Amino acid sequence: MHSDQDLESRVSRKLMWRIIPFVMLLYFVSFLDRVNVGFAAMTMNKDIGLSPAAFGLGGGLFFVGYFLFEVPSNLILHRVGARIWIARVMITWGIVSAASAFVSGPTSFYVLRFLLGVAEAGFFPGIILYLSLWFPTKQRAVAAAWFMAAAPLSTALGSPVSGAIMQLPPMFGLADWQLLYIIEAVPAVVLGFVVLKRLIDSPRQATWLHADERDWLIARLKEEADLRESHAGHTTGALKALLDPRVLALALIYFGTSAGLYTLGLWAPLMIGQFGFNSLQTGLINAIPSLIAIVVMVLWARHSDRTGERTWHVVIPCVLACLAFVLAGQANTALMIVLALTVVNVGISAAKAPLWAMPSLFLSGAGAAAGIASINSIGNLGGFVGPAVIGWLKGMTGSYTLGLYVVAATLAVSAVMTLLLSRKASQQPLISQVRHDH
Template identity: 45%
Template sequence: MQPAIPHSSTSVAQTRVTAKVFRRVIPFLVICLVFHTLDRINLGFAALAMNKDLGLDPAVFGLAAGIGGISYIIAEIPSNIAMSRFGARVWLSRIMITWGIAAAATALVVGPRSFFLVRFLLGLAEAGFLPGVFLYLTYWIPESSRARATSIFLLAQPVTFVLGGAISGQMLGMTGIAGLAGWKWLYILQGLPAVALGIVGLFFLTDKPEKARWLSSSEKSELAAILGHHTDYVERGQWRLLPKVLRNPAVLLLGLAYFGLPSSLSSYAAWAPLIVQDVLPKAGFLRLGEILALPPLVCVVVMSLWGKSSDRSGERVWHTVLPVLVAAAGWLLIAFSNTPVVRLLGLTAAITGSFAAQAIFWTIATLAFPPHTRPVGIATVSTIGLLGGAVSPFVVGVANHAAGNFKGGLIWIASLLFVTAVCVLAASRRNTPRDEFPQKTQKASDRIV
């Protein structure tokens, strides 16, 4: 299953067209992911003021954080299948428009029930965005460059954590403007830009290379030569493939391997501000935002280097396992220390390891499926894994509510990450590693599905 060393005979023309695709496709997707990530992390910052206003205890807040994950999971596979039918231009744009509306509508909640409802609708609206983009990248980016492309795309998340902390801190300070609480302004101002991006996406995104007016005929030919069989994907009949995908042990193993990463990242987004506030109770919102900008800043540097290292060496498995173990160690540091510096070090390890591993994991997971099963296959792996993202914030909240500290919940997350490392290693041994990516077709024996 492990992808191999990039093909060395890529022509200058192919290198140029790949670079042109990068410049066209990746920046817009990065901007979209910025606002997708803001929508994820603003919950944790809003909680600093919102929980008191709405009367939410840690268990109820954790449940609300998990409810969005549950509805996301429900709609994940249907969303990816719909994208394969309607195209990325329409479907990714639809996702952004509806999630932006739902995110901004969170400003209207008045209590736990309405909060649960909006979180559920938000999960439905944004379901399929990340797996949809991962699928979309297989249509445009050669396998030999995909770890770098995925890492650059996912860099938007830690970058947003850096900027989002400061931005969210400022927005929480807007209380009283137009008679609204600061946390309401936070949801409004971070939700509506996604609507605008979705409208832009309808005109900017291109479904497939052969439809790209911004590529010349020769560039399309060069790109097709690099992508080879990856341009040959089907758009219909995905539901008929689902039973086969669900019965495949390797697919389930990949899903279980992914389980720990959303658990780690969603728990960081939901609880990092409160974890820091727990040991720095006198810190203001702006100060907390500044402190929480440091871990993702380190993550940005490490991720960019880690993706290049994986593509350069062609190694994927240990480039996933090692950062997963770093993330697990980070959560354990937080669990067993009340020292602010040690907790900050733990948060840095947790977010850096989780993001670095996620980028390389999806390079492995997308290669595990032949093109005709990728829409349902990628969504299935994502859906299984995202159960962790739905459950873990709630587990952390319940543990905190019961024990009065984060220790039990954070040990749970670290344990899931150890399971992730074991499952990635186990999955890598199901198939024989390949020395090169095939340029045309691939034997069925080389694929997981």
């Protein structure tokens, strides 16, 4: 028994060090290219004639392209393997992101944001699916939390960098916002080629694991898959997964967290900047909430894995983020807005890993590829609704308040839906709780 535990901890350590830092780096760059538009907006909006409503709409159109191509993209990944498909995703989104430097008005801005969503579709659910092929159930929330920590980390480190680039003088006939898009797109293309060399599709090909470690991991993953498939509520088919009520419920829950996350990504720099800070100061201030969120989300995910509880680990952070958005709507000082945005960041980040540990408990094979992509694509429409509603209401009222209340409401719905799903699934413990009995 002792040697088995020793083997498990050795494999776990190797998986964490070999896989997680690299996929974190990929997501870091991905997230930066999604939300640097919030910094570009400081001068781009005026240069190309974007109103708040047009900016909010264009920012959100990314998720329409994402929504339409997410499921097909993840099914292709399931068929051809993560290595080839993730490389394709990164190279194409890097090219589209760089092309955003040459938008000239609302229409071209809309088109490029839509195409960026098409290019990047499949990346996030592809990595979530990839992690489920490597990490046993007991470690899945922590693995997902470290991967997803790259989003707040991208904001924490990327905000000061983006703010600093926005202080550059015009070069080569390009404005500050154009330089921002081009400079921050280069790593995506370069990393796409690195993925082709470094990413391994399955544990069977992992030469960096010793034979006994590889055998143990393959056996454990197969044992868990067999356990799930023997369960009455298990789904393996792609079409069945898309129609599974649990998948639709998780998508609705994820909708609220996405509305919150991308409201922060697109509007936080402008909300902070309205208190008179320059772009570099705004970037440094915007980093603070994200740094705190990273620490909390990893500790929260570890607690969720250790206790095997998922439901309340999603509900509590959603409620916190909801209340903090209401507070942000009332904020009339820089300190108040930063405090509110910090709690929002912590809540949204903490909810995500326990939520993403749920789908692989009742989905596998093509069902997992389709189901995870469906949750992500439908859920990420919140990333369209949140920023677009805020832009529209800001244009009508001159204030962020009403829009922030709408986003708060989506997080309240997430919390309620999680409780309803848990109650509905109480006779199916694979949903509400992780099985630790093997």
